[in-house]
Amino acid sequence: MDLFEYQGKQLFARYGIPVSPGEAVETVDAAVAAADRLGYSVVLKAQVQVGGRGKAGGIKLAASSDEARAHAADILGMEIKGHVVGVLWIEKASDIAEEYYASFTLDRAVKLHLGMLSAQGGVEIEQVAAESPQAIARIHVDPVDGLSEAACWAWVERAGLNPAATEAAVQVLSDLYRAYTDGDADLVEINPLVLTPDGRVHALDAKVTLDENAAFRHEEWSAYEGTEALDPREREAKSKGLNYIGLDGEVGIIGNGAGLVMSTLDVVNQVGGAPANFLDVGGGAGADLLANAVEVINNDPQVRAILVNIFGGITKCDEVANGIVEALGRVELRSPIVVRLDGTNATEGRAILAGHESDTLIAAPTMLDAARKVVELAKR
Amino acid sequence: MSIFVDETTRVVYQGLTGSQGRFHGLRNRAYGTRVVAGTNPKKAGTDVDGVPIFASVADACRETGADASCVFIPAPGVAGAVMEAAEAGVELIVVITEGVPAHDEARFFNALRRDHPETQLLGPNCPGIISPGRCNIGITPGEIALAGGPVGIVSRSGTLTYQALHEMTQQGIGQTTCVGIGGDPVPGTSFIDCLGRFESDPETRAVIMIGEIGGSDEEEAAEFIATKMTKPVVAYVAGVTAPPGRKMGHAGAIISGSKGTAAAKIEALEAAGCRVARNPTEIGVLMADVIEGLA
Numbered sequence: 162m163d164l165f166e167y168q169g170k171q172l173f174a175r176y177g178i179p180v181s182p183g184e185a186v187e188t189v190d191a192a193v194a195a196a197d198r199l200g201y202s203v204v205l206k207a208q209v210q211v212g213g214r215g216k217a218g219g220i221k222l223a224a225s226s227d228e229a230r231a232h233a234a235d236i237l238g239m240e241i242k243g244h245v246v247g248v249l250w251i252e253k254a255s256d257i258a259e260e261y262y263a264s265f266t267l268d269r270a271v272k273l274h275l276g277m278l279s280a281q282g283g284v285e286i287e288q289v290a291a292e293s294p295q296a297i298a299r300i301h302v303d304p305v306d307g308l309s310e311a312a313c314w315a316w317v318e319r320a321g322l323n324p325a326a327t328e329a330a331v332q333v334l335s336d337l338y339r340a341y342t343d344g345d346a347d348l349v350e351i352n353p354l355v356l357t358p359d360g361r362v363h364a365l366d367a368k369v370t371l372d373e374n375a376a377f378r379h380e381e382w383s384a385y386e387g388t389e390a391l392d393p394r395e396r397e398a399k400s401k402g403l404n405y406i407g408l409d410g411e412v413g414i415i416g417n418g419a420g421l422v423m424s425t426l427d428v429v430n431q432v433g434g435a436p437a438n439f440l441d442v443g444g445g446a447g448a449d450l451l452a453n454a455v456e457v458i459n460n461d462p463q464v465r466a467i468l469v470n471i472f473g474g475i476t477k478c479d480e481v482a483n484g485i486v487e488a489l490g491r492v493e494l495r496s497p498i499v500v501r502l503d504g505t506n507a508t509e510g511r512a513i514l515a516g517h518e519s520d521t522l523i524a525a526p527t528m529l530d531a532a533r534k535v536v537e538l539a540k541r
Numbered sequence: 542m543s544i545f546v547d548e549t550t551r552v553v554y555q556g557l558t559g560s561q562g563r564f565h566g567l568r569n570r571a572y573g574t575r576v577v578a579g580t581n582p583k584k585a586g587t588d589v590d591g592v593p594i595f596a597s598v599a600d601a602c603r604e605t606g607a608d609a610s611c612v613f614i615p616a617p618g619v620a621g622a623v624m625e626a627a628e629a630g631v632e633l634i635v636v637i638t639e640g641v642p643a644h645d646e647a648r649f650f651n652a653l654r655r656d657h658p659e660t661q662l663l664g665p666n667c668p669g670i671i672s673p674g675r676c677n678i679g680i681t682p683g684e685i686a687l688a689g690g691p692v693g694i695v696s697r698s699g700t701l702t703y704q705a706l707h708e709m710t711q712q713g714i715g716q717t718t719c720v721g722i723g724g725d726p727v728p729g730t731s732f733i734d735c736l737g738r739f740e741s742d743p744e745t746r747a748v749i750m751i752g753e754i755g756g757s758d759e760e761e762a763a764e765f766i767a768t769k770m771t772k773p774v775v776a777y778v779a780g781v782t783a784p785p786g787r788k789m790g791h792a793g794a795i796i797s798g799s800k801g802t803a804a805a806k807i808e809a810l811e812a813a814g815c816r817v818a819r820n821p822t823e824i825g826v827l828m829a830d831v832i833e834g835l836a
Binding site for chain 1: 648703727780
């Protein structure tokens, strides 16, 4: 789950990382009131989960109430790369002497955490990485040991920051590592991390991706529900416990396991169809979850045919079949469903479906047959 | 021969008393796996359909000689369960549970790597391991596998693992061992671990490797295949048309570079001499061709 900048900064603040005082607002009047409270100058920042906000005019400096009002009116409702700005973050403007880059994420290749720190922040860091990789100081951290203060000092010194920033940067990076691990984040990134003329170091931006698998130990994450940038189909699917990504085609896809679902998208594509979605019901899906999945796909107006592709392991095909039958009773199907069942309890599952086969419920023996059939139906 | 497990492997199930653990544990036993024990601190002294329940893995190992464990514990308890099994000295820990936090995985993987290097962790979020006719640990439906070899299978995706077994069996080609390594960020066992074992297993004559988008495991495996393997490899990578997933900020892009896409993985595997199937059915067709060439 990706956080907005203001949510990321609030998270950083809880771990002691200095951020500018600020407020998140949704209306022009609230923006002006917040700016007046904070004291000028302030920066108004569009809250969208996409890069290039500044270039698109989504970040503005205001020195007075009038300027704050004008900028807030411009930015709220603005569309940036398909994202409509609904929230503004307003913070006290900072004086900047230098701009750095800092992040922690998992390095999957060596299965250790990776910290990256660069004196060349504030810019396209990917470009820095490509053109002068030596400008990024990297540190691998063993998750068992954590980041020691000595290692952190050595790392900051390698990065070649202004010596005036060293002590404060070590503190910020130690706190950032805690925010990353204790906060169960997949990624924490500050770009830019700034040094002010009076020698303070603080986070001017915040990018945080949380690991949703850890939600069970983070009750505070419930505050992020409903603020996520999801399309309406994705929101409905998520509320029903389904792993769903909306696409542009006309073949609705339901499967179990990310690999099999991705493979199903590939095969539907290969036989000339276009998937409307990715939907993974996960392992051990019962009848109720399957019925929900069918309902979500059925509600998508662009879907013209549905493919259910299940290879049972922990998922039992008879429960899948029961879910499909339950869905048939619960909702009025707009499109035909092609079902392919193999694996655990497949014989029982196929027998359940056999009693309900019709023009709208078609069983297929293999994945390839099922894909061909569903694409043909979608084109009819 | 098989890799990691054989007919002598004795397995303790952590979470045998839960509904998933019971269903799959007993199904593994019916397949022929030596299911010797279960654990549940609150139900020690009872049994699940004749399988004795112990308070801890250490007790189970001492009383039954268990040398492998299979974890069906819910995600919040997995980190504790893995460490308990490693400390009890089991040689193979198979974690079926999905939804384990990545930071937990990173911690117990590194704790095992340092303090219990002799323990092989498989998973989390994997279907397990099956050596057809000898041992099945996990949730793979045993009836889709065919004993006798000569093909070894390693896969990152659970359900595609079954699909590959199914395609082989449909072609009448047996399997030595099929390992589902799981698709989580920190898999206990990597492609390379399995490829190396298959290379030195005399009964395995060809290998199927199934990957998916994300990370760089397939690229590293391709490097291993090119430099260390003599046996033919048929590969498949899911996600050619997958939507560009959520990019993990800039940091993720910096680590992976151009790696991570299906196209990059397929290119690396082809350059390493693998035959790459375009869909799961083609895995069977290509492998049948490879086997014919070996005869």
